[in-house]
Amino acid sequence: MRCIYFPQSECGGNNNSRGRERALRGASKKYMPRIAICGAVLSSSACYPAAFVSEVRLDHFRPFQPPHRLFSAYMPSVPDAALPFSSDENSRPEAGSGNVPPQPPTVTPAQSADVRKKIRRLFSRAKSLTRHSQYDEAILLLRQILELDPADGHSYLALARIYSRRSLAGGIGSEGYSDEARRIFGQGLEACGENIHLLQAWAVHEAANPSIAREFFDRAMLVDRSNPYVCHAYGLMEMRGGNIERARSLWYAGLSRQPTSALACSLGHLEFAHRRSAEDARHVYAYCLDRVGSERERGEVLLAWATLEERRGDVQRARHLIKMVLKRSPGDGRAHVALARLEGRLNRAKGGKGGTGRRGGVVRKVLAEASKTVDPTLVGDGRIFNVWATLEAKEGNFDKARKILAEAVESFPNDHTILQAAGKVEEMSGKTVKAEEFYRRSVRLQPSAHSLLSLAMIEIKKAKRGNSSNFHIKRAKDLFEEAILVDPRHGAVYNAYGTMELGRGCNNAARDVFVRAVRANCTDAASVYHGLAKVELSSGDVERARGALQEGLVRTAGMGHGTFDGSIASARDDRRAFLAHALGTLELNAGRASVARDVFREGLEAHGNSSWMLLGAALCERRLGKEVAARALFERSVYADRKHGHAWQAWGVMEERAGNFRAAKTLFEGGIKYCPRHGALWQAYATMESRLGNFDVARNLFAAGIKKCPKHVPLYQAWACLELRGGYLAAAKMLISAALSRDSSQGATWRVAAKIEGKQENSKGTEAMLRKGLENDPNHAQLYCDLADHLVTFGKYSEARLLLETGLEIDPLHAPLYHSLAEVEAMVFNLEGLSILNKRASAVFNSNALVPPIDSSNAWGNKIKMRKIMSGNKNLPSKVAALATDLDLRIDEGSSVTVGGEEPDFSAMLEGMKGDYEDVFDIFVPEGTAGNEDVEEVVVKDDLINF
Numbered sequence: 001m002r003c004i005y006f007p008q009s010e011c012g013g014n015n016n017s018r019g020r021e022r023a024l025r026g027a028s029k030k031y032m033p034r035i036a037i038c039g040a041v042l043s044s045s046a047c048y049p050a051a052f053v054s055e056v057r058l059d060h061f062r063p064f065q066p067p068h069r070l071f072s073a074y075m076p077s078v079p080d081a082a083l084p085f086s087s088d089e090n091s092r093p094e095a096g097s098g099n100v101p102p103q104p105p106t107v108t109p110a111q112s113a114d115v116r117k118k119i120r121r122l123f124s125r126a127k128s129l130t131r132h133s134q135y136d137e138a139i140l141l142l143r144q145i146l147e148l149d150p151a152d153g154h155s156y157l158a159l160a161r162i163y164s165r166r167s168l169a170g171g172i173g174s175e176g177y178s179d180e181a182r183r184i185f186g187q188g189l190e191a192c193g194e195n196i197h198l199l200q201a202w203a204v205h206e207a208a209n210p211s212i213a214r215e216f217f218d219r220a221m222l223v224d225r226s227n228p229y230v231c232h233a234y235g236l237m238e239m240r241g242g243n244i245e246r247a248r249s250l251w252y253a254g255l256s257r258q259p260t261s262a263l264a265c266s267l268g269h270l271e272f273a274h275r276r277s278a279e280d281a282r283h284v285y286a287y288c289l290d291r292v293g294s295e296r297e298r299g300e301v302l303l304a305w306a307t308l309e310e311r312r313g314d315v316q317r318a319r320h321l322i323k324m325v326l327k328r329s330p331g332d333g334r335a336h337v338a339l340a341r342l343e344g345r346l347n348r349a350k351g352g353k354g355g356t357g358r359r360g361g362v363v364r365k366v367l368a369e370a371s372k373t374v375d376p377t378l379v380g381d382g383r384i385f386n387v388w389a390t391l392e393a394k395e396g397n398f399d400k401a402r403k404i405l406a407e408a409v410e411s412f413p414n415d416h417t418i419l420q421a422a423g424k425v426e427e428m429s430g431k432t433v434k435a436e437e438f439y440r441r442s443v444r445l446q447p448s449a450h451s452l453l454s455l456a457m458i459e460i461k462k463a464k465r466g467n468s469s470n471f472h473i474k475r476a477k478d479l480f481e482e483a484i485l486v487d488p489r490h491g492a493v494y495n496a497y498g499t500m501e502l503g504r505g506c507n508n509a510a511r512d513v514f515v516r517a518v519r520a521n522c523t524d525a526a527s528v529y530h531g532l533a534k535v536e537l538s539s540g541d542v543e544r545a546r547g548a549l550q551e552g553l554v555r556t557a558g559m560g561h562g563t564f565d566g567s568i569a570s571a572r573d574d575r576r577a578f579l580a581h582a583l584g585t586l587e588l589n590a591g592r593a594s595v596a597r598d599v600f601r602e603g604l605e606a607h608g609n610s611s612w613m614l615l616g617a618a619l620c621e622r623r624l625g626k627e628v629a630a631r632a633l634f635e636r637s638v639y640a641d642r643k644h645g646h647a648w649q650a651w652g653v654m655e656e657r658a659g660n661f662r663a664a665k666t667l668f669e670g671g672i673k674y675c676p677r678h679g680a681l682w683q684a685y686a687t688m689e690s691r692l693g694n695f696d697v698a699r700n701l702f703a704a705g706i707k708k709c710p711k712h713v714p715l716y717q718a719w720a721c722l723e724l725r726g727g728y729l730a731a732a733k734m735l736i737s738a739a740l741s742r743d744s745s746q747g748a749t750w751r752v753a754a755k756i757e758g759k760q761e762n763s764k765g766t767e768a769m770l771r772k773g774l775e776n777d778p779n780h781a782q783l784y785c786d787l788a789d790h791l792v793t794f795g796k797y798s799e800a801r802l803l804l805e806t807g808l809e810i811d812p813l814h815a816p817l818y819h820s821l822a823e824v825e826a827m828v829f830n831l832e833g834l835s836i837l838n839k840r841a842s843a844v845f846n847s848n849a850l851v852p853p854i855d856s857s858n859a860w861g862n863k864i865k866m867r868k869i870m871s872g873n874k875n876l877p878s879k880v881a882a883l884a885t886d887l888d889l890r891i892d893e894g895s896s897v898t899v900g901g902e903e904p905d906f907s908a909m910l911e912g913m914k915g916d917y918e919d920v921f922d923i924f925v926p927e928g929t930a931g932n933e934d935v936e937e938v939v940v941k942d943d944l945i946n947f
Helices: 017-031 113-131 135-148 153-168 174-192 196-205 210-223 228-240 244-257 261-274 278-289 295-311 315-328 333-349 360-373 383-394 398-411 416-428 432-445 449-464 469-486 491-503 507-519 525-538 542-555 576-589 593-606 611-623 627-640 645-657 661-674 679-691 695-708 713-725 729-742 747-759 763-776 781-792 797-810 815-827 831-844 856-869 878-887 906-912 917-921
Strands: none
Touching (some): 113 135, 113 153, 135 153, 153 196, 196 210, 196 228, 244 278, 261 278, 295 315, 295 333, 333 360, 333 383, 360 383, 383 398, 432 449, 449 469, 449 491, 469 491, 491 525, 507 525, 525 576, 542 576, 576 593, 611 627, 611 645, 627 645, 645 679, 661 679, 679 695, 695 713, 713 729, 713 747, 729 747, 747 763, 763 781, 781 797, 815 831
């Protein structure tokens, strides 16, 4: 039945029993057709029917109670990362923190004035020490307070939270900290009775065990059934556990008692994101707007409302709401930043250039105008200057960024985030020493996980330079641990920490870090689960990696933004898209194209405009042989993000393989137009032209690509293959020398070098190049094939077989290895070996693409493990033609892409590549003449989504 709140006017003015009965009879007639489960939306004038979650019994109306009494008591759980409560009675918790407003420590009337002053002084000092992560000293002071006043609940609360924070950070001794926190909570409740602050904090501490946490939340709600802070924290825990309706009822209960911005933002997000009810979300925001306690909270509600409107596509209303915030609070930095970003997105949607990040120019302009009108006395922080300076630094305007931040430091000397931004600017400009100085100043002003993380990353960079690497790694670990203590739920810290351990080959240590992050229920859970999956994948355990990604998708399904963080939302903000893409890519790489397609389809239902998701789905369709479906998805991917070079390239390669050369040419040129520094696009385009016999056009494209992307080694490899095919060995050797001087770890480069030696009939040189390639890139499967084939020509069957077996251990998915090994076994008449090899191949490969091979995932896992151990012209398709028209791409047959309006002088470029690979690697290669046989070209990789 509907839950109804009757104003006193409807109940006879004094809520007497006769008035209640009369109102109830009238309501039963009015609302009888609307049966029930609740949908109470709160009006701005009194209360009219609002949606609750559980059914309401008739006895809820007898005796009549205010609306919040109609709710049953349920639960909140927030990541409670708060510091001990302030002694300032007027201080309020941050929106979404789930904390009860702090109160000064209490003292009994019998205590003297001197004792009371001492307690306040000690508590204030303990709070300051806690804020600066000096926990041991803070604990001593709080214990002194409890000796002076054994019934001081706030000191029990602060002390227990310190131990809770330490236990949440994980690591050695964390379980002991957790038990100590429970002991102190128990002592506090024994000394202070059913203290709602202690009960809520204990419930939050037990959030990893929902059944235990519910007991404490229920006890807290017996003290105050609709306390907004308890309801909010209880609801967050339920939502994270997937109990959406329970969370909704709790938040409505708290909202009816005392609206807060945290409740409004969380409930509004839930109504829109989970129940698809934008109208109910609007009612929540409208009801709370004039009922929250401060302008800061009103601003948060309006900004959350603006987020809702932008997601629904009503940008004008979103802009109006943000401007309402600025009208009420002209110095609200969050609103200025939100407005700037919204204007930038509008400019991007209209096709404007906007600078870095596609909209940076407009954003910088709006922020620059806002900074002129900001009064430092009205603004709490330098957020506007911070974001503005960061955008200028991304444009390369470092001096301007420094000037902006210098002005901000003068206006906001206590804002540690400005010093963080200054450090980031210096780091981006390559001045690491200055960056480190700014980060340390920020930490001295106020320790933050972000600054400590930045310092740790600098230590990692120092370790990579090779000087005292162990010392710097130890310092980085200490900084990571300190950052976790400061903010036990900071997902980026765990990610960087785990990635560092993974990069060092310490898989177990990396796994421990990510498991700690999962247990801490930290922010950005999607990237944490992705990091855990990377650890499992690097160990070759595909099943556990798949499980981590699937669990991450489930765990993040109920998570939403409970508060507004100052940035207007977009589809990219939903981190679940990141996990869904990773899982789809894993399945695709494991040879399970049909499974991957299902994953991408599910992802597209929730994130339809994700260019990467669309590309993954397109690659699945192409691998399954469905070109029409793939073409449609490629088109959507390109339209979603015109600067997505991989999408242009993959689509072009598909059209090329289908014989649609004009379509491929159009797509490659379109990709280069929007992504001129995407080396693989230049390579794919030039390779296609060389295959079509347009060698001069291909040379121009290779030269232009190298000019734009000088570090893209495959361009040198492919160009060398072109010259090798034409018999220009000197040019080919110079190109391969240039490639090896830039990166000698790519096996494909050594293969081309071996081909050059083979053209000169230098068998020793060929073998030397192949062996050198395996030494530098022991995971390159085709090198094992080439060397084995070379040895077979000299009758070395045993050594060739051993090489091929090793190659299969390294990469069980490389089909040419099976073919070469089968030829060797046939040459020596080993029928048993052929039979075994056939069974191995059947387990890994399958002729039916819709059915995953029996052992494909294990084969891929073994491949990863071994890596660790070995450390005609047709008409344009309609969609391409439409795209060319929309984007003004050239589709004429003879055109070619040039650099700066002029064709590059590739002859001059070759002359500039002095030296030879024997000069670099001290390998003697005798001079010889070239033959005219065809040489295999370097294959252009088109499966471009890498896990």
